[in-house]
Amino acid sequence: EVQMVESGGSLVQPGGSLRLSCAASGFTFSNFVMSWVRQAPGKGLEWVSAISSSGNSTYYADSVEGRFSISRDNSKNTLYLLMNSLRAEDTAVYFCARLVPAAHTPPYWGQGTLVTVSS
Amino acid sequence: QSALTQPASVSGSPGQSITISCTGTSSDVGSYNLVSWYQQYPGKAPELVIYDGSKRPSGVSNRFSGSKSGNTASLTISGLQAEDEADYYCCSYAGTSTFSYVFGTGTEVTVL
Numbered sequence: 183e184v185q186m187v188e189s190g191g192s193l194v195q196p197g198g199s200l201r202l203s204c205a206a207s208g209f210t211f212s213n214f215v216m217s218w219v220r221q222a223p224g225k226g227l228e229w230v231s232a233i234s235s236s237g238n239s240t241y242y243a244d245s246v247e248g249r250f251s252i253s254r255d256n257s258k259n260t261l262y263l264l265m266n267s268l269r270a271e272d273t274a275v276y277f278c279a280r281l282v283p284a285a286h287t288p289p290y291w292g293q294g295t296l297v298t299v300s301s
Numbered sequence: 302q303s304a305l306t307q308p309a310s311v312s313g314s315p316g317q318s319i320t321i322s323c324t325g326t327s328s329d330v331g332s333y334n335l336v337s338w339y340q341q342y343p344g345k346a347p348e349l350v351i352y353d354g355s356k357r358p359s360g361v362s363n364r365f366s367g368s369k370s371g372n373t374a375s376l377t378i379s380g381l382q383a384e385d386e387a388d389y390y391c392c393s394y395a396g397t398s399t400f401s402y403v404f405g406t407g408t409e410v411t412v413l
Contacts (some may be wrong), residue, residue, distance in 0.1 A: 214401040226304065227339075227347065227390050237346045241400040245304075254372065277346060281402055283394040289337055 184208040186261075186278045198204045198268050202279030204261040204292060211237075212256035217281045218263045219291070220274035228274075231263065232281070246272075247253030268299045286293070305330065307404035312411040316352045318379040321408045324372060329403050335359040335394040338367055347390060348407035351376060355375045357395045373408055378410070 190202040202218070219234040231252040232241045238254050251264040261278055275294040282289070308323040313319040323330065323338075330336055336354045339347035349358050351367035354374065366378045372391070376383050391405035 217403075219404075226407045227404040231405065232400050232402075239400075242378070243401070243403050246322075279354070281394075283333070283335055285334065285357075286335060288356070288358055289349055289392075291346055291349075293346045297314070 184280070186235060186280070186290065186292035187276050188276065188292045188295035191297045192285065193298045193300060194268055196269060196299055199264070199266045200268065200297060201262040202265070202276055202278075202295060202297070204263075206259045206261065206280075207222075207288075211254075211259040213278050214279070215282060216261045217279045218252065218261075219277045219279050219281075220272075221277070221294075222274040225274075229281075230276070233261070235290070265297070268297075270299050273297060273299045283284050302329075302401055302403050303393055305403055307323070307389075307405040307408045309392060310409045310411065312413055313378075313381045314413045315381055315383065317381050318377060318408065319381060321349045321376045321378075321389055321391075321410070323374040323393075323405045323413075325374075325377070325393055325395075325403070326372055329372075329393040329395035330369065330374050332345060332397060334365065334369065334396045336369060337392045338374075340385075341390065341391065342387050348390075352363040381412055383403045383412050386410055 218230040277294045278292040279288040338351040341347045355367040395403040
């Protein structure tokens with residue numbers, strides 16, 4: 183069974199940093215591109231970032247470009263998101279997701295971890 | 302990348318059918334058969350109900366169906382039930398120039 187479990191969410195002050203983790207199981211992690219998606223309280227879903235299966239290529243939404251850094255450790259089946267210069271508008275539940283732009287490959291999501299940016 | 306456009310709310314009586322539209326552009330919905338739909342209850346993670354435009358994951362009721370015409374995708378829920386009351390989001394791959402995904406604005410479904 184495909185599973186992804188996020189961790190690392192917490193309360194952080196504006197301007198601070200935080201690293202999220204996503205432990206994956208039930209599939210060959212190193213074969214798949216992986217993404218982070220977030221949802222601010224009472225708002226819709228927003229794709230944040232993605233990383234290629236090898237980790238060589240990374241992609242970011244304009245809203246986080248230059249502040250967030252995605253990475254992965256295929257030996258540990260783990261995805262990371264390092265968030266710097268955090269702002270109040272980064273407050274959201276962050277989901278780890280296996281979103282693959284290919285047919286016959288359904289998406290899978292974790293349950294999310296809450297990040298609150300507040301003083 | 303602008304969000305895909307969905308109606309803010311749709312309602313129907315039990316047993317009726319409703320359709321939620323998801324309008325994008327030729328750079329996302331119109332270019333790929335990779336639209337997915339998610340059902341989300343308050344405080345819960347989104348759950349996949351449709352992927353690849355019209356495929357249902359195992360365990361999802363056949364009352365859910367998806368389609369696409371041009372730049373607009375649609376989710377139809379037939380035989381509406383009380384348990385269908387939730388928020389629904391569409392999502393499309395939008396990677397014409399670089400890897401990215403775009404989500405819809407979300408639709409609140411109310412069962413009258």
